[in-house]
Amino acid sequence: MSLPVSSTNAGKELKLLHYIYRQPNLDEIRGHPQKVIDLIHEFEKDSLFMNVGAEKGKVVTNLIDELKPKTMIELGCYVGYSAILFGEAVRRNGGERYLSLELNPEFAAIANMLVELAGLRDFVCIIFGRSDLSLHKLLTSGELKKVELLFIDHYKPAYTTDLKLCEHFGAIVPGSVLAADNVLYPGNPPYLEYVRSTVEQKREAAKSGPSQSYNTTGMAERTVESFVGKDDVPTFDFVGNPNLVYQSQLCQPEGLQTYNVGVVGYGFSAKIFHIPFVKEVPELKLYAIVQRTPKQDDDAEKDHPGVKSFRTTEEMVQDPAIDVVIITTAPDSHFAQCKLALEAGKHVVCEKPFTPTTQEADDLIAIAKKNNKQLAVFQNRRWDADFVTLSKLVKNGSLGRISEYETHFDRHRPEEPASDSHKWKNKVIPGGSAIYDLGTHLLDQAVHLLGLPARVTGFIGSARAANTSSYEDSFTVLLHYANGTMVTAKATVVSPEDEQLRFWVRGDKGSFKKYHLDIQEDQLKAGIMPQDKGYGREPSERYGALTTIQNGKPVKEVVPTVEPPTYTEYYRKLVRALNGEGELPASGAEAREVIRLIELARESSRTGRTLGV
């Protein structure tokens, strides 16, 4: 039997280890599990870690306090967060040991060091290897006779097979308690079905014998392929003990507040940029969609059974069950739609560009305030992997003082779009044109990273030879900063390049150059969803390069694009803000500043003057 090679490399996990072990007060941390946990929380703010986390952790520590197990086992140790948190609770409750099973040798090694630092080395035992092999050894050697409390948090398809393994060896006894994470998100229908089946149902199913493969029904492809290769099979084929009866209880972390979401519009933006991400966040429930004219092959009701369907926003906002309204219609409708939703007492997420004018943005901000509702704007490109990578380089000083920040959104589409094209993106409407469409992304990123400039110069127009509609398809905007930094934000439709330049940022210590637009939009268009394997991850041939001067000579190194939290982070952050636990992912007030810069750039372009902000 071969040991599957884990596909995860432990880059950020190793950085976590360095971060913790480089703390100047290491001696004060040593022997204090909670201090190690706090440092893990502190470090993981910027990246995505797989820890069970504080809220769900509390559900399990409450169980430990109640059950006081002598031995507790967990499947899936990762870097040891739960082993430290739960190990300490088991020890505090008079327990004897905590066994933690982990497949990935790097994670197991990191966890060992953190457990040691937490002072739990003699209590928590991390067993490296795949869980079925480790469990088999523990059960057949007699080392583990019965399961008191089992925390299941590893490879989702193995939840049921590992449980059956324990059942087979008689380790599940009356009083055994299983705590399984992630059964709702990302979801584990076969496990839930198994523990909720009656004895009769299980006996019936057992007649066909062991399945010899994992049951992955209802699981996302990324879930099935994570940690192990997609062809992985369980090592043992046990039917388990169909005579056992489980009491199944769903434990939501205390205070898990959920929000019903209504989406206005059912076009590209709703389908690609909002609904898939709303569905990724457990606290958000896709509740309703406004689609003015459903068609045979384009019907929200059919695509999302069980989700309410409305024809108008007016009707939808009357539904008292809706908490958050997402506006995905064309920009010239944003003001009216946002106003309607805010005045009906809903929180609002407005697609970018926020509004055609600063005046409308200010009015909406005031309406939100008056109604005591949150108003956010979907500046999702703050979570582009390349922008997150660049931001890290700027913030950690790799580039030194930034003198030039060049940011592009160029394509080669020199032909004028057909006049019957229905896309607002090719029409002359308030809030239309490239500067509103693409400029909002580029300018928002620049302001998010560097702050507001002192002055603006704009050149806005069409790069196409034929432009009968007068649609402004291209722009160059210069942002002049008080400290001398110059931002050049450009988008054009005439750029016959094989690789389009995305960022070129130069400072007195280094220069970062990157080609290609972030991969998420293309993946979404190709049907690759946030839960799919590889979503958001940039292939290495698209990585950017950092050039620094060493010994008087330029030295170039490839900078791997970070694994981004993806656009899902926008909605996670929104939930935290709605819970009163942080800032909005991008507020109306922040988006208003971008609209102001656009207005100034347009005026500058019209008058040929550079304007103060």
Ligand SMILES: C[S@@+](CC[C@H](N)C(=O)[O-])C[C@H]1O[C@@H](n2cnc3c(N)ncnc32)[C@H](O)[C@@H]1O
């Ligand atoms: C969600 S993480 C566990 C998080 C951890 N319980 C915590 O809260 O800190 C899942 C872990 O399970 C490990 N894993 C996946 N499949 C496994 C298997 N078959 N046996 C043992 N560990 C496995 C992965 O390498 C990963 O580290």
